[in-house]
Amino acid sequence: MPRNPGITDEMIIKLYKEGISYKEMLPIVGLSDRAIRNVLYKHGVKMNREQSSGQPRKHKVNEDFFKIWTQEMAWVLGLFVTDGTINKQIHSISFTQKDEKILRLVATCMEADYVLAPAAPTRLTPTLIINSKEIKQDLQKLDITPNKSLVVPFPDVPDEFLPSFIRGVIDGDGWVDHEGYTMNITTGSQLFAEGLLFVFESWGFYSEITKGITKAGNPFYRTWVKGKEHLLKLAEIIYKYEIGKYISYKRLNMSQHSKEQMLFLEHLLNDKGYEILNKL
Missing domain, CATH: 3.10.28.10 (Homing endonucleases)
Structure with a gap:
């Protein structure tokens, strides 16, 4: 069973020392548990019985995070x-x-x-x-499944939390031109693109969907919002709630035609607690 391309002994040792079990390492490194043990033995790594037995690694996380809307x-x-x-x-x-x-x-x-x-x-x-x-x-x-990129539907997000959800989508896969006149979100799912279109139109924006084909022959969709006034309004909606002390370049691009907004953002950036998220 060959190891995955680029996986070195040092990477395997690092994964093991971080508390990852053999079972979890299998798809990452491409080796059987016996082969992983041989690598660790060869380098004199002390092995943990519980970890070697396939128990999941213990890392802290709030397991109720996606149960309650915030x-x-x-x-x-x-x-x-x-x-x-x-x-x-x-x-x-x-x-x-x-x-x-x-x-x-x-x-x-x-x-x-x-x-x-x-x-x-x-x-x-x-x-x-x-x-x-x-x-x-x-x-x-929430209908988010493996291999979701081509089929993910638009989740049933309560209206109160739609602005923050859209902000996350834009922070993740959105594009805002440097002049602040157009924004689009690219997705492989037509259902998701149509859900975005519905939200933007319900907010009173001029919005449309365009379709393209990747080099691999798969369709992709772009949902657009156009016009500097619409982008200013979009920024006001989605950045109403502060989430962490970060300001993305996309927010700066959206807000640049509003002197009031730019002065506000400049004030925040002068606060040492704030940083700019570079191109996401």
Whole structure:
């Protein structure tokens, strides 16, 4: 059973020392539990009996996080719909983002230990891993399932929490032009694109869906909001609630035509507690 491309002995040792069981390592490294033991034995790594028995690793997380709607839960759910993955083989989920600050904010919201998957040639972008059967099941109750990218529906989000959910979606997979005139969200799911369209139109924005085809031949959809006045209003709606002391460049781009908004954001950025989330 060959190991997965790019997986070194050092990576296997690092995973083991972080408390990951053999069972959890199998899909990551591609080796059998016996082969993993041989690697650890070769390097003189002291082995833990409970960990070797396949018990799940013990990392802190609020397992009730997706049971109760809050602004933070809605934001994290929006991020997960766009940048999250449910592992089919083990009870874990993951978030992938270029900027680790947003992953740290997710971990803070979920009261989770900050555990990143080891870098590998096939995974260069930071990935936050959260192990929890309960959280995986709660996401599935919200119709978020493995292999969701092409079929995920728009979740039944209460109106009170829609702005934070949309903010999470935009933070995850949105694009805002530097001039602040257009915004779009890209998804492989037509159902999700249509759900976004319904929300934007209900908020009074000019919105439309365009369709394209990837190099692999799969369809993708972009839901647009156009016009600087509409983007200003969108920013007012989705950034009403502060979630962590971070300001994304997308928020800056949306708000640039409002002197009042830009002065407000400049004031926040002068506060040492705030940082800009670079291009997500």
